[in-house]
């Protein structure tokens with residue numbers, strides 16, 4: 001059973017400390033939600049886990065499959081089975097969705113078996129169609145350039161498509177719900193729920209209880225000022241919805257002292 005274990009993680013951005021000691025473990029089979037006010041470091045955590053060069057780790061470790069992944073390049077982390085759905089996915093003009101997915105799948109297969117010749121194209125096409133149908137995506141998407149001119153909702157759906165095709169062991173979804181209309185939200189959530197199971201661990205970063213009605217988390221964590229100050233079950237998100245974050249601020253101050 002794989003787990004992603006974040007230990008005392010401190011991260012600077014432009015010489016300012018943003019993450020101030022994050023501890024969090026996400027195991028395969030568990031769904032965790034990470035919530036917290038704007039600018040508290042949630043996306044910083046996601047980018048750091050994926051190895052974005054702007055995020056400088058000054059202290060701490062992140063363990064996955066027996067390795068401190070902070071020592072690995074971003075693509076090596078992905079090949080190991082970590083997946084990040086971005087808050088603002090970038091467009092890759094010139095690379096179609098299908099080609100991008102096939103290259104990514106083949107890169108992972110090669111890690112598992114250096115002799116692998118890549119996924120046979122008919123098998124790939126069949127899988128892609130099946131997943132696109134389940135996400136109610138038009139098949140023409142497969143030949144469009146990745147995220148190029150995609151609407152906000154289409155980008156989010158494309159992220160879930162990638163997740164479904166790549167079958168990561170741990171997925172981090174940064175605000176995959178923002179900008180989705182109610183139907184798209186349901187489709188994306190259903191997509192995640194279909195993938196949910198003993199082989200997948202998910203960290204859902206969100207501001208809203210709404211998506212958690214569809215993707216019921218096993219654990220909810222609240223980040224304030226670069227630290228996780230409270231953890232609980234699904235009811236913690238409901239409590240937040242009702243009471244906001246103020247009741248936690250004292251707690252955060254105590255932790256600083």
Ligand SMILES: Nc1ncnc2c1ncn2[C@@H]1O[C@H](COP(=O)(O)OP(=O)(O)OP(=O)(O)O)[C@@H](O)[C@H]1O
Pocket residue numbers: 013014018036037038039040041042043044045054
């Ligand atoms: N590349 C960067 N350059 C400068 N500051 C940055 C950079 N990335 C993050 N920060 C700063 O780090 C802090 C945390 O940002 P982060 O995006 O992690 O917050 P967040 O919790 O994801 O917020 P939101 O809920 O609004 O998405 C913010 O003050 C932000 O301005």
Ligand SMILES: [Mg+2]
Pocket residue numbers: 042043044087174
């Ligand atoms: Mg963010």
